[in-house]
Amino acid sequence: MHIVTISEMKELETRADKEYGLTSEILMSNAGRSAAELFEANLLPTHKLKGLKVLFLIGPGNNGGDGLVMASHLEKEGALISLYYWKEHKLVVQGTRRPDEVVDETLAEQIQRADYIIDALLGTGRSRPLPDDMRALLARVKDERARRADLRLVAIDLPTGLNADTGEVDPGSIAMDTTITLACPKQGFFFFPGRDYIGDLEVGDIGLPAALESQLQTDMLTGQQVHKLLPERPLNSNKGTFGKVMLLCGSLPYPGSAYLAGSSAARVGAGLITLAVTEKMLSFYASSFHEATFTILPEENAESYERAKALIDKLEGYKALLIGPGLGQSSNTREVILQVLEHLRSLPDETRPHLVIDADGLNNLSALERWWTLLPKDTVITPHPGEMGRLCKGVKVSGGNIERLELARTKAREWQVNLLLKGSCTILVDPEGRTRINWWGNPALATAGTGDVLAGMISGFLAQGVQPFDAASAAVYLHTAAADLVNQNMHIGRAGLLASDLLPNIPISLVDTAHAKM
Ligand SMILES: NC(=O)C1=CN([C@@H]2O[C@H](COP(=O)(O)OP(=O)(O)OC[C@H]3O[C@@H](n4cnc5c(N)ncnc54)[C@H](OP(=O)(O)O)[C@@H]3O)[C@@H](O)[C@H]2O)[C@@H](O)CC1
Numbered sequence: 001m002h003i004v005t006i007s008e009m010k011e012l013e014t015r016a017d018k019e020y021g022l023t024s025e026i027l028m029s030n031a032g033r034s035a036a037e038l039f040e041a042n043l044l045p046t047h048k049l050k051g052l053k054v055l056f057l058i059g060p061g062n063n064g065g066d067g068l069v070m071a072s073h074l075e076k077e078g079a080l081i082s083l084y085y086w087k088e089h090k091l092v093v094q095g096t097r098r099p100d101e102v103v104d105e106t107l108a109e110q111i112q113r114a115d116y117i118i119d120a121l122l123g124t125g126r127s128r129p130l131p132d133d134m135r136a137l138l139a140r141v142k143d144e145r146a147r148r149a150d151l152r153l154v155a156i157d158l159p160t161g162l163n164a165d166t167g168e169v170d171p172g173s174i175a176m177d178t179t180i181t182l183a184c185p186k187q188g189f190f191f192f193p194g195r196d197y198i199g200d201l202e203v204g205d206i207g208l209p210a211a212l213e214s215q216l217q218t219d220m221l222t223g224q225q226v227h228k229l230l231p232e233r234p235l236n237s238n239k240g241t242f243g244k245v246m247l248l249c250g251s252l253p254y255p256g257s258a259y260l261a262g263s264s265a266a267r268v269g270a271g272l273i274t275l276a277v278t279e280k281m282l283s284f285y286a287s288s289f290h291e292a293t294f295t296i297l298p299e300e301n302a303e304s305y306e307r308a309k310a311l312i313d314k315l316e317g318y319k320a321l322l323i324g325p326g327l328g329q330s331s332n333t334r335e336v337i338l339q340v341l342e343h344l345r346s347l348p349d350e351t352r353p354h355l356v357i358d359a360d361g362l363n364n365l366s367a368l369e370r371w372w373t374l375l376p377k378d379t380v381i382t383p384h385p386g387e388m389g390r391l392c393k394g395v396k397v398s399g400g401n402i403e404r405l406e407l408a409r410t411k412a413r414e415w416q417v418n419l420l421l422k423g424s425c426t427i428l429v430d431p432e433g434r435t436r437i438n439w440w441g442n443p444a445l446a447t448a449g450t451g452d453v454l455a456g457m458i459s460g461f462l463a464q465g466v467q468p469f470d471a472a473s474a475a476v477y478l479h480t481a482a483a484d485l486v487n488q489n490m491h492i493g494r495a496g497l498l499a500s501d502l503l504p505n506i507p508i509s510l511v512d513t514a515h516a517k518m
């Protein structure tokens with residue numbers, strides 16, 4: 001599913017008209033109908049359309065036009081519709097216009113009795129700060145929503161006042177329960193503060209031909225898309241079919257990292273997992289990770305070339321290599337990584353294991369000048385904002401604001417990597433600038449070890465032959481999906497998840513993509 005900026009959306013509309021004769025009226029009629037259908041499909045179970053009291057706030061442009069078409073559909077299905085035309089200060093209640101002198105009073109009553117209030121004030125055409133009387137209107141709605149939890153607020157296309165490119169919001173904007181956006185999600189939805197104003201996101205089909213969207217470079221990750229990326233599991237197979245993953249992860253203070261990453265690689269279907277660990281660490285894993293195999297490395301105080309050689313000697317036949325989670329930082333370990341990278345660069349593309357570098361793998365590298373020139377082709381790197389800041393030599397990287405998008409795009413090209421920049425809406429960019437953004441976030445994931453799980457999932461997909469950008473994309477989506485399953489199955493809220501809770505839920509999240517709603 002494509003994500004658009006305002007100018008891309010306008011261009012799509014212009015071309016739809018010019019090349020396909022899809023006029024603005026046709027698109028608006030499609031938009032209003034599809035918004036009505038999605039509205040009905042997403043009504044609370046306690047609600048029925050017949051007799052439902054719906055108040056529409058209608059703005060002066062096409063967003064208001066969408067609202068009017070949607071209202072007429074709902075009215076035909078038996079909803080009790082009131083329309084408040086903001087610019088004209090006019091109120092029509094169930095087809096009857098109220099006299100001008102009672103509009104304020106009647107509007108107050110309509111707000112109080114509404115089951116749903118629909119924001120069709122402004123969409124992508126907002127060109128300046130909201131006027132005071134519009135802010136005041138939205139503030140009344142916000143107060144009513146605070147007073148009455150069963151009142152639902154639904155935005156058409158976007159919450160009024162939200163900047164659809166950047167996610168900035170007007171002081172008058174209010175948070176919605178649902179946003180029914182038209183044609184494509186808008187870029188600003190994925191960045192804060194806007195992200196918090198969207199509520200549940202629904203995407204209405206306005207009948208734009210798919211060919212028009214083919215040049216768009218930014219996608220929202222969806223379950224349906226990820227389903228298509230998942231590797232085949234033929235009946236005629238053995239563990240060799242699904243690839244081997246080697247992990248250079250874990251150290252004395254962080255032993256769990258290798259376990260979490262390795263288990264996650266197996267949970268997405270990799271055939272064999274090997275942990276490259278020292279003898280000291282072995283006892284820890286041998287008792288907790290029965291499925292793993294091991295490559296024994298010299299202790300951490302051994303010469304770096306001995307440590308690197310022990311790993312390199314065993315790498316043949318491995319389809320994926322993960323370096324970093326829990327590895328620790330030291331000049332010796334950095335040397336080991338450099339020697340492994342040198343070896344990987346010397347291999348032909350066909351036999352080189354795909355590389356994922358995470359956490360301390362990145363921290364060790366970031367101490368070097370032009371570290372990215374040392375990476376083999378098509379490496380996946382997975383920094384969180386702090387690690388990204390170090391890789392960019394001290395730039396402050398936001399966890400959720402729009403600047404991170406441009407930064408991710410610039411750096412993925414400059415570094416020629418598949419960059420996965422973690423955050424509430426994780427961004428993925430490939431070396432050519434193709435971009436995918438994860439809509440679904442889960443605050444329960446903000447806990448130690450979940451990054452190790454993500455990195456392990458990516459390497460598990462790589463081992464099965466999934467292309468690096470797709471492997472990272474599938475892992476990001478499924479990681480959040482698995483967290484949502486933990487929430488549901490363990491009845492926990494936004495806190496209390498353990499990274500290891502994700503493990504048994506990962507395979508279920510793969511299965512669930514077969515019937516994803518989008
Ligand atoms: N076009 C199409 O084919 C399709 C369009 N679609 C729909 O149309 C929406 C875009 O429509 P749009 O361009 O008419 O913009 P919209 O957001 O309704 O507002 C413009 C109006 O608001 C006014 N105005 C602006 N800022 C203001 C402010 N701060 N405070 C007050 N007024 C302000 C502005 O006035 P002006 O600046 O001209 O004085 C103008 O009158 C899009 O979001 C989607 O819902 C879809 O159905 C798909 C097909």
Ligand SMILES: [K+]
Pocket residue numbers: 063119120121122123155156157158159160
């Ligand atoms: K709106």
